[in-house]
Amino acid sequence: MFEKLYFFTKHSIAKQYKNSFFGSFWAFANPIISTFVYYLFFIKGLRFTGEVDGVPMILFILSGNICWTLLSGFFGQSSSYISKNKANILASNISISFIILIEMISSFVVHLAVLSFSILYFYMEGQTISIHYLNFFYYWIIMFIMFYSFSYIVSILALIFKDLQPLIASSITVIFLGTPVLWVATGKMIIIQKIINPFYFFISGYRETLIKKVYFFENIEYDIYIWIITLILVLVALLIKNKYKETLYDLL
Amino acid sequence: MVFQVLLNNFMEVKFLSVEKLKKNNLESVFGFIWIFIQPLVMLYTLYFFFRLGLNFQGDVNGVPLIVFMFSGQLVWLLMSSCVNDSPLIFWRELQLINSFNYPISILPIVEFLAKFYAHVVILIAACIIFTQQGYPPSIYYLNFIYIWITLICFFTPLMTILGVISVYFQDTNFIVKSLMMPIFWLTPVLFEPIGNVIIFQKLFNPFNYFIEHYRETIIYKEWFFEGITYDIYMWLIIVVLNLVAINIFNKVRTNIPDVI
Numbered sequence: 001m002f003e004k005l006y007f008f009t010k011h012s013i014a015k016q017y018k019n020s021f022f023g024s025f026w027a028f029a030n031p032i033i034s035t036f037v038y039y040l041f042f043i044k045g046l047r048f049t050g051e052v053d054g055v056p057m058i059l060f061i062l063s064g065n066i067c068w069t070l071l072s073g074f075f076g077q078s079s080s081y082i083s084k085n086k087a088n089i090l091a092s093n094i095s096i097s098f099i100i101l102i103e104m105i106s107s108f109v110v111h112l113a114v115l116s117f118s119i120l121y122f123y124m125e126g127q128t129i130s131i132h133y134l135n136f137f138y139y140w141i142i143m144f145i146m147f148y149s150f151s152y153i154v155s156i157l158a159l160i161f162k163d164l165q166p167l168i169a170s171s172i173t174v175i176f177l178g179t180p181v182l183w184v185a186t187g188k189m190i191i192i193q194k195i196i197n198p199f200y201f202f203i204s205g206y207r208e209t210l211i212k213k214v215y216f217f218e219n220i221e222y223d224i225y226i227w228i229i230t231l232i233l234v235l236v237a238l239l240i241k242n243k244y245k246e247t248l249y250d251l252l
Numbered sequence: 253m254v255f256q257v258l259l260n261n262f263m264e265v266k267f268l269s270v271e272k273l274k275k276n277n278l279e280s281v282f283g284f285i286w287i288f289i290q291p292l293v294m295l296y297t298l299y300f301f302f303r304l305g306l307n308f309q310g311d312v313n314g315v316p317l318i319v320f321m322f323s324g325q326l327v328w329l330l331m332s333s334c335v336n337d338s339p340l341i342f343w344r345e346l347q348l349i350n351s352f353n354y355p356i357s358i359l360p361i362v363e364f365l366a367k368f369y370a371h372v373v374i375l376i377a378a379c380i381i382f383t384q385q386g387y388p389p390s391i392y393y394l395n396f397i398y399i400w401i402t403l404i405c406f407f408t409p410l411m412t413i414l415g416v417i418s419v420y421f422q423d424t425n426f427i428v429k430s431l432m433m434p435i436f437w438l439t440p441v442l443f444e445p446i447g448n449v450i451i452f453q454k455l456f457n458p459f460n461y462f463i464e465h466y467r468e469t470i471i472y473k474e475w476f477f478e479g480i481t482y483d484i485y486m487w488l489i490i491v492v493l494n495l496v497a498i499n500i501f502n503k504v505r506t507n508i509p510d511v512i
Binding site for chain 2: 020021022023026030033034037038040041044045046047170173174177178180182189
């Protein structure tokens with residue numbers, strides 16, 4: 001199983017690289033370039049100065065933005081996993097769950113490279129590298145379970161509702177601006193974000209790990225809430241899986 | 253280039269662009285309403301991003317935030333959708349290009365006009381918001397005629413160039429889409445440039461020209477010729493761009509159907 005996974009992931013990354021050199025370059029460079037662009041926007045455009053939340057603005061943006069790039073990749077592609085690999089699914093006996101996993105791992109590998117680069121940058125800016133970085137493993141596990149189930153649901157539904165794919169694509173910008181990636185949530189806004197916006201969990205988690213150095217279990221109610229949401233998503237995914245088990249190939 | 257093409261194929265351009273507009277907007281579920289919804293959602297998302305997210309209170313030098321943002325965003329939406337779709341203009345009309353002796357040179361104009369009609373509709377609707385906020389339409393709106401001519405003269409050759417490049421170099425689509433994101437944040441759509449930034453924008457960012465003129469017309473009530481040096485500079489760029497487009501296009505026009 002793991003050998004197969006390794007093989008296909010390698011293949012998938014190699015294919016991306018071969019198809020578009022710029023694409024692979026951009027996957028790595030995008031979070032870094034966009035961080036710099038936002039920084040310029042705030043400094044030169046809006047003429048903001050100084051620190052955000054006690055750290056230099058560039059570090060604040062970078063910590064949220066690397067996480068957001070990964071999440072928006074998962075979210076934005078979620079509806080197209082099946083339709084993109086239609087030929088593969090029909091020709092060989094690869095299961096859908098496998099395909100989603102491979103695609104997610106390919107984006108994740110790029111994220112790891114970006115994250116290492118960012119940690120290096122944080123270190124150069126005088127932030128210490130700490131044991132708190134172990135938090136990341138916790139966030140990655142939830143992230144994978146959550147977006148895996150979500151992708152499963154959405155990619156099957158997208159075969160039935162053709163409007164789903166463009167809807168998700170156009171909602172990304174709205175979610176981006178509504179999630180505290182470039183701004184700080186304070187007061188009531190924190191509660192609103194916690195309740196309605198699962199993306200906030202990961203963004204704030206990354207910030208707490210990289211900047212504030214807080215362990216993930218120090219705010220346990222929020223974790224429990226997120227785990228409940230994740231479990232619901234898993235259940236819905238299982239339901240959908242059972243329901244479309246037989247008819248899936250007709251849908252394709 | 254624009255005028256040459258327009259004069260030769262006036263009827264076709266008119267017919268095809270109207271058809272295109274219908275195809276773009278009337279086939280989807282929301283139909284005509286979609287033209288309004290998209291910019292309105294974008295506008296209000298950005299508005300709340302500033303008000304609630306960045307905690308920005310008050311106005312931009314005496315201009316209500318919403319008027320300031322919308323006047324820039326209106327024309328930005330037109331420009332960005334032109335640029336974003338330009339790599340595909342030849343690819344999408346594959347059938348047309350192959351089927352008969354189709355004048356492919358008119359495709360960029362057709363694409364531009366289809367988007368432009370929708371833009372005018374939004375602009376008229378936006379006037380309601382502007383009037384409500386105390387910026388009613390005025391005699392200065394005559395500027396728009398000049399700005400629109402400039403827009404079409406600038407974007408048709410640009411779209412032609414990008415379209416031709418993407419015929420030979422398929423990454424173009426992805427590159428253009430990726431670059432539009434940084435360009436959006438660094439173009440004064442959401443902020444007012446001052447000092448050095450103004451000069452930098454004027455020299456290197458042609459999008460700034462149109463946004464500035466929209467703001468001058470809607471908000472500041474100035475005639476387009478009041479900053480004449482900038483206009484002359486812009487027209488020089490437009491002439492160069494047109495020459496480049498004509499050159500490239502003449503070289504490859506016979507090749508395009510084969511390559512595709």
